[in-house]
Amino acid sequence: MSFTRVDEKRIGAMLAGMTLEEKVSLCHAWSKFSVAPLPRLGIPELVMSDGPHGVREELVRDGWMTANRDDDYVTYLPTGTALAATWNRAMARLHGSILGEEARGRGKDVILGPGVNIMRTPLCGRNFEYLGEDPYLAAELAVPEIEGIQAHDVAACVKHFALNNQELDRTRVDVEVDERALREIYLPAFEAAVCRAQVLTIMGAYNRFRGEHCCHNRLLLQEILKDQWGFRGLVVSDWNGTHDTDQAARNGLDVEMGTGAASYDQYYLAGPFLEGLRQGRYEEALVDDKARRVLRVMMAAGVFDAARRKGAFATEEHFRGSRRIAEEAMVLLKNEGGVLPFDAATIRTLAVVGWNAGVRHAQGGGSSGVKTAREVTPLEGLQELLGDAVAIRYVRGYPAQATAHELIPNQCLDAVDGSGTGGWAFEVFDNAALTGPARQTGSMQAVDLSWPAGRMPLGLATGRTSLRLTATVTLPEDGPYELAFTGADRFTVFVDGQKKIGLWEFGEGSLTETVTLDGKRGDRHTIEIHFVPLNGLAGAFRVAWLTPSADRSACGDPFAEAVAAAREADAVIFVGGLNHRDDAEGRDRSDLKLLYDQDRLIEALAAANAKLAVFLVGGSPVEMPWADRVPAIVQAWYAGSEGGRALADVAFGRVNPSGKLPCTFPKRLADTPAATVGQYQAGSCRYNEGLFVGYRWYDRRGIEPLFAFGHGLSYTTFQYGPLTVRPGRGDVAAEAELAVRNTGARAGAEVVQLYVGRTAAGRVERPVRELKGFEKVFLDPGQQATVRFRLSRRDVSFWDTEAGDWATEPGDYVLSVGSSSRDLRQQCRIVLD
Template structure:
């Protein structure tokens, strides 16, 4: 993977990924190099930072460790220390004013609305992760933001989670690879990324109350790897604490998660910021690693006394009375100042940003195109012919619904949003008749509207082809938390397609079997009532401001779909491991939430326990076909090198995601049937072949031994499993370690 170089003026010397090259020609010792950079964080300003801290009053220090407005923590003007300005969200810079929740400039500051996190992950293309982050970084600078609150890397434990649309995958390896690119893209622009929500925030219902209990092995193998990679490989400057408790202590000030693992084992030198309102204990926050407390009580605005935050005046009293050492406060300020120096907030000149440029919009479209997953295509109903089809009926309220301002804290205000209907209308040839019928209403009642159904059926009967655009929406309305679906603060009540769409779709399919189903939304949906009657299904996620353009290009074959599912689609909710084996949403009396499914999350469960999914992890069809041949496996020192040939055996250009899974043939502990350990997206012309080379380090074969408190590689035979999905296996081979 090739990342663009950061701007040379950032540190006055060149920093490329994790390699530090000094400004002078003399080599640095390993100890000196470590002092200059820790996990990607610039450490060259420690003397200046210590000098600044020595000049601050206690009151000035404390002012820096809590919010002083809705989105800023305090600065020290007399010492030239600015406020630190933060902003959501993970797929576009939110439209809030820098100091409150009101929107800026009557819409003149519109930002790029990128596809959501799950869509980015569906590209299986880390290069796009970097481009995605680059857009966010440049636009954050343009809006005067210092920290962008993303990416979200929490694991998709349950398909009901209201924020799955923001997250990346059920698989920790895929989530890690996409997050690292995203973070580097953001931070190469001189803006800090904030990885969230640390840790085990895997549902929205009861999120601020539940106490998550899981095994140490599940924590290490499933729920921490994406965070670890974000810090150690991505060099994330900040991390956001979660709302929930973990093993009895709130995550935002959890001694084990933050002091022992994050700042201890991983050597994190950046800052920990709380989710808004997630600090609930002053002494724990002081001693257990919370560096900035953020939060806003919307009911009290604008008359909030931020000095009364738990890390406000109380800390001053505790220090002056001798109950708390001032050095605890100094350490938090030191971490904040490191981030400020690293992002050129302290005197250095930042490069200019840019807002919603045509290049950024093209990135949004590119991500959307590569994200769309062709789930089913019987009889090659797709792609549609631009000229051979004389009439198309577009049915479904999601065909005209704009999604950018929904979902809660991730809402984005773009200058425009191309809807699926608009994309189709623009794509078809002159003379092709395109009709539209909403078919359903997005309302809280969710009742079928027979009049709308009848109109949709008539439109379907009168058309050569039907494109049904349905699925989920961001809540019921476009306000902050409309409730319902794919929104912060609420989980889905079930996997049933809302707004009586099952009834509508059954009627449409009966009227016209040549119906393509397009699903909008953040994850799986129950398709049991109609999947066998449907020839073609596309999963479009929330595809961003150019989503309609991207969808139309896929529908009509200008773009060959190459997206792959980053999450398993179950046949029914009960088949999901959290619901089959674990607890959800938590014990009603104790609020304990036990992850009894342990490490068997997503495909690890479906494959190990022989449960048939509706669509498997990694699944995604193409308008062409690919052949796999020539698998070779060899040792390269401590690493294992895997090579194979992939050929486009069809008639049109396309891209295949080659997926490498590792299976432990015999282990002293129960391990999954197989686990994703490498992948590569390959673009091929018809008849073209390419050699794919994937390298596995020893961690690809290890498991976490909770008794020994370390990763273990047991000698023995491992199977290398190559596939087009977790269930579509093409080649296998063995290696003995």
């Protein structure tokens, strides 16, 4: 789908028939996720939805609360970094096709994705949504993703334009970046979306650039996007990303969404814009252009066509597609001694350790959360694959479990009602923010709630209600107390007014968090809990404690239990890593360490059993101080609805892993360009590293990463033949080819990567090498394929800041081909005129 189906004369006639008020109504939200219809003119509502790896559940019309429907379960697709790890354009197209068809099935016109912001720092909380650290890789995958979406009569919305590379102070930070880095690193994926994929919509970013908010930044939206690139679609603001009527009107924003005004008529591009038009402060051509763009996108998406595609969602075909993507996303980082794949015929007992083995991640992470009826966990995938043939013992290992904690006795709690019995006061709110008057109040003697799927207590409903619990406790003896809070949804705990636990953006799994109180008998403490049910599945919420004199022998030690299970098993699979407490919209990580003492646990497991495979869930790099002591490591990402099955298939050899890292895994945070939070600060953030993002930084500084960009092993081996290069003509700078042979005993796939660099210093500083081509080839044992690359003049160019254009510098270049940015198998020099 493209702009070829657009009838500009028909759009002109529609505009001619509109009043000024009707034109303005197309420039701002009419509900939380739609633009107003004009029934008089036969123009329907334009309906949008998150997100980049699954269509968001239905929300109430004018708020963020879930509509609590039972007909909006969709396919949870592997997230952005997982898709990028496939290094496969066909998988990107499949990902987009599933997303587009499901969006149409759910009645959407615009899907808010893909996200193509560059991973400048591994600390960014939304890295998991994006396509890695390299602009070429991001562009090459974004184009087929967009084409796949738009083939189903749905407009893709590439986001967030631009320089939205941190969550810290995300709505206000003013980014300072030099022109070459802007053009060569941060804009190419957006440019490819516009110029190659003909994306229909683009979302502005929350941050500022050169003092102006990106949602109405004239340089970005008008001069670069619309004037230089010729973008014909519409620019939509991020929700609550608009801040000024004059800038929004004049600087290239077309549709304003999500502004925190009292009514839609008070949006910047609503009443104030209309008043400015009436008073002559704005030319009517401004509103005509915005309304024309809205109609153009609607027409391109088939909104006016009776034969428009209908779509479908949560189909078995889509789940199979999600599984294919997940299989290709798994990255085998290390496989010393050929520990993987495990052979089920030689294993009688398998220890599965780690909280992530049994947790579901779909609904966490922020606006990209997905409501799905199917998310196979790694534990479930292994159990399904192995059946009764292998005895599986599962031990969480982390975090601590509150098995011996007891409910706080009534006599230790103040009375909260007329009965005189101690307990907890509760308030239930008809929103997810604990605001306004409570719909229901009351008391309970203990917090020990549990519920089956879809039947929550106290009239709570997923995502659209909230609960406040309050109690005052009097300590019965001297010494340390351990308060344990166990919940499967969002909760925050305050003790004496101080926030002690904040899992407000978490929303996955059943997690126990503890707080220590050290006091004297008779000391009084107030506990307040904010709870929001998130996923609608069976769940629980419990508050308990261990007193100083309690028998702790019954607590159990998940760490010791895990090590014992590993010692007794024939093989061990550890599934750990990150979760959406780490990878989440609205906040960044403070370091690259694993939570819950996972490093110590992994080291103990490695000492207990030599047949250990570590699978890491997550969307960003982590430090691995134990990497040299663990024989097998797999990066498993957030792998979607079928991720658990894909993981099991990789572990036991049904699938030969073929994923490659779309980002560098450093040995330590100090090695990264933005080494600490203080170096990507709030307020004003200067990108001092310039062009040298990701592997470009490590190459320039001579820093050895833990695992290089593009790295990924296989259960087979590949041999690279000689590289031949010949000069091109016109816009083609050079053509290269080589043969690749599968020299192992298993069928497998290799991603052949082409890097280009200068052999000597030129007029401007260039990276040591830059990715400018890749092809994924699937080969049977002994099979050989010829891999061909075509380098364009643009591929060997740099942004000339004096000329304001791309420039090719004549001279010697080196073309390197290999299995990663650090594993280069063949090289050849070429002279370009």
